[in-house]
Amino acid sequence: MSDILTHTEDGILTITLNRVPKKNSLTAAMYTAISNALEAAQADPAVRVAVIQGHETIFSAGNDIGDFLKVPPSADSPVVRFLRVISSFPKPLIGAVCGVAVGVGTTLLLHCDLVYAGDNAAFSLPFVNLGLCPEAGSSYLLPRLMGHQRAAEALLLGDPFTAETALEVGLINRIVPPAEVHALAHRQAQRLAAKPLASLVASKRLMKQEQAAPVAARIEEEIAIFGRMLREPAAKEALTAFMENRRPDFSAL
DSSP: OOSEEEEEETTEEEEEEOOGGGTTOBOHHHHHHHHHHHHHHHHOTTOOEEEEEOOSSEEEOOBOHHHHHHSOOOTTSHHHHHHHHHHHOOSOEEEEEOSEEETHHHHGGGGOSEEEEETTOEEEOOTGGGTOOOOTTHHHHHHHHHOHHHHHHHHTSOOOEEHHHHHHHTSOSEEEOHHHHHHHHHHHHHHHHTSOHHHHHHHHHHHHHHHHHHHHHHHHHHHHHHHHHHTSHHHHHHHHHHHTTSOOOOTTO
16 A cells, blocks of 8 residues: 555545654655645645644654665755745645654644644654754744744754643644544545635635745755764764764764
8 A cells, every 4th residue: 555645536636654663753755745736736736724633643754764864955956946846835725634644744733824733742853863954945934933032942953742732832733632633634625626616726826925035945955954964973983883873972073
């Protein structure tokens, strides 16, 4: 079975992360599949809204480290294409999050218009702990959403935060039991799909137009820095330690 499932019905595209045994960690092939689905939805006037969801127990543990090292971010890599596509998707985009959302599992939510979370959701942005820097425009968007100090806890310390904190700072819209999250997201998608598409697209564009250019520029800057840092000693030590299931040693770095 595919690691990414897509289904379109009644104007709603549903993208499901379907690699649960690997905690829905994302591979280059999965990024490509999501990008293809979103681009097709963007071009199809019959599709009015898209939903990204995982499983009731896990949203995404972030990048599959082994696969990520084989296909590191570059100007034309699948992960970079995905970031560009999701950040510029013109139609309403809904996230449905249960369980752990690590790294890009959290940052992709910054580009959703509505996000619903289970009370088991847990968000984490451990980029610095991996010797890397933020991505997906999160270094621009997160301080504006959470305030600098809370964003620093998330991005500099890598401290995880709960669904309650995510709700308080505006990252998500509502918390419900995990078994209800996907149904809620799809009810809201149905409400959106019943509305005129031109009005949805125009309203989203107007809400996001002031940040569109800065976010696009920040994504490109983050990509360049991230790619450079991935080749440096700190990231090599952190990722090697992760693969060896030990604590990294940054004392000489």
